[in-house]
Amino acid sequence: MRTVKVAVAGFGGVGRATATLLLSRRERYRRVHGADVRIVAACGSSAGVADPAGLEAERFDALKDGLTGPDFVAASGADILIEAGPTDFRTGGPGLAYIRSALSAGRDAVVISKGALIHSGRELRESAQVSGAMLKISGAAAAALPTIDLLDNSLTGCKVLGVDGVLNATTNHLLDAMTTRGLGFEQALREAQAGGFAEADPRNDVEGWDTACKLLLIANFGLGADLTMHDLAVEGIQSVTAGDVAAWRAAGLVPKLVGTIAFEGGVIRASVGVRTYPPTDPFAQVRGKAKAIRIMTDGMGETVAISNGAEPLATAAAALKDLEHILVARAKGRSS
Ligand SMILES: NC(=O)c1ccc[n+]([C@@H]2O[C@H](COP(=O)([O-])OP(=O)(O)OC[C@H]3O[C@@H](n4cnc5c(N)ncnc54)[C@H](OP(=O)(O)O)[C@@H]3O)[C@@H](O)[C@H]2O)c1
Known part of the structure; x- marks a missing residue:
């Protein structure tokens, strides 16, 4: 032994x-x-x-x-x-x-x-x-959401065409509360802070930086890129209003804060921002404090993983x- x-x-x-x-x-x-x-x-x-x-x-x-x-x-x-x-x-x-x-x-x-x-x-x-x-x-x-492991092991040999991720539990929880219960951003945030689901200083999460960090790690450690935070376009959810959410609801769309990796002309690009999905999309099913990743490859099509393990x-x-x-x-x- x-x-x-x-x-x-x-x-x-x-x-x-x-x-x-x-x-x-x-x-x-x-x-x-x-x-x-x-x-x-x-x-x-x-x-x-x-x-x-x-x-x-x-x-x-x-x-x-x-x-x-x-x-x-x-x-x-x-x-x-x-x-x-x-x-x-x-x-x-x-x-x-x-x-x-x-x-x-x-x-x-x-x-x-x-x-x-x-x-x-x-x-x-x-x-x-x-x-x-x-x-x-x-x-x-x-x-708990498999990201690097998926790329390293489960998709071996495939060419990655793109990656999308719902990578931050706090922002997903907030957007979910705004969408399903009609709360405004400030109200949802205060409620989440009182329940211990959001930090007293929530900027790292709500401004998209935590999502950007995870996305950069996926790009650099999972896809061999060499990006810095300066290479990422980062938008959070702090400007999302109850009116935005109502308009998306009326259109049958569910908002998510998503980190995206795309390949443009062979160059890897990464960005963070709010994207909307129809209810049939797997990302629309990512509720509360869950996280998700979708990886598009040439050989295996779309692979989606969702994780909702309790922290820590x-x-x-x-x-x-x-x-x-x-x-x-x-x-x-x-x-x-
Ligand atoms: N919480 C989650 O669910 C979660 C999930 C994924 C990743 N993470 C990451 O995990 C890390 C820890 O999170 P946490 O929630 O455990 O934070 P935490 O409760 O604030 O703990 C941080 C620890 O780091 C120690 N520390 C600070 N400076 C140090 C130093 N110079 N040398 C050695 N230890 C030092 C602190 O020591 P003192 O107590 O003496 O200050 C404390 O024990 C963070 O980076 C976080 O982003 C957290």
């Missing part, structure tokens, strides 16, 4: 959910992968905990001041970093230093925050290639899917 040591950097709602789910699956990892998977370190911004013998859940609340930072994680001897810090695509966020440190030392990385991948994605991919480390990003690229469990499960893919690949002695 091989021992696989995991460190978790960023220990908020998602980091803790991932660590807890990992512990509940240890028996599966032993049985299916012949691996004794241990969490040997976990940290937030100012405190952490480490034990080479492996941490149990009761130690997750006993973080000690000062045990944090990329060097702390490296010192834990982890084989795999799970990174779940805050997302900041303008600077790369604190996750960037952790991921850089892990990949350059040949440690595999399962990345859940989007910031570093947007800011320095090419550098990180190159670093992984040089060191032979694996870089997995399902948690960042719409989490769904994101934790997506990250641990990546972890298992790493266990399988390492058992075969290869990197990707």
Whole structure:
């Protein structure tokens, strides 16, 4: 039985959910992968905990001041970093230093925050290639909704002609409330904030930036593009009025905030904006906080996936899917 040591950097709602789910699956990892998977370190911004013998859940609340930072994680001897810090695509966020440190030392990385991948994605991919480390990003690229995996595995060999995605749960929830219950944008937003479905500062979601981040990751990591946020035309839903929604309803159309990747003259273009669909379209069925992706290919036509897993469990499960893919690949002695 091989021992696989995991460190978790960023220990908020998602980091803790991932660590807890990992512990509940240890028996599966032993049985299916012949691996004794241990969490040997976990940290937030100012405190952490480490034990080479492996941490149990009761130690997750006993973080000690000062045990944090990329060097702390490296010192834990982890084989795999799970990174779940805050997302900041303008600077790369604190996750960037952790991921850089892990990949350059040949440690595999399962990345859940989007910031570093947007800011320095090419550098990180190159670093992984040089060191032979694996870089997995399902948690960042719409989490439970399969995006990169679909492109990498299920559509192998096909030429991708276009991608559309309903990639942000909050905006889908808001547009759904406006459409089905006739609420105005501000009213729907206040209600969602009161229910914990929208952030106190909702701009990242409602202005389309979260959708743009996920779309860019799909383009760069799934389709080999090299886009930056400056290449994307981004519009959100903040200007959608009750009058717009009423007009779409009258026309039998359902609005969605959609990220679109298109190929124009061989050049990849990506944009985010509101698009409308007839009720028969699969995207019109994407209700509440669900997400969806539609990929058009030459060989397999349209492939549509819809996902509605509850957070943070769904994101934790997506990250641990990546972890298992790493266990399988390492058992075969290869990197990707
Ligand atoms: N929530 C979701 O459903 C969801 C879904 C998909 C992806 N994500 C992504 O997952 C990430 C985490 O989300 P969350 O909801 O768990 O956020 P959160 O509760 O705010 O947790 C963020 C964690 O990062 C830690 N952190 C901040 N700076 C750090 C540093 N320099 N070193 C180490 N840790 C640091 C924070 O530590 P302190 O507590 O000490 O400040 C906190 O533990 C975000 O990037 C988010 O975009 C979230």
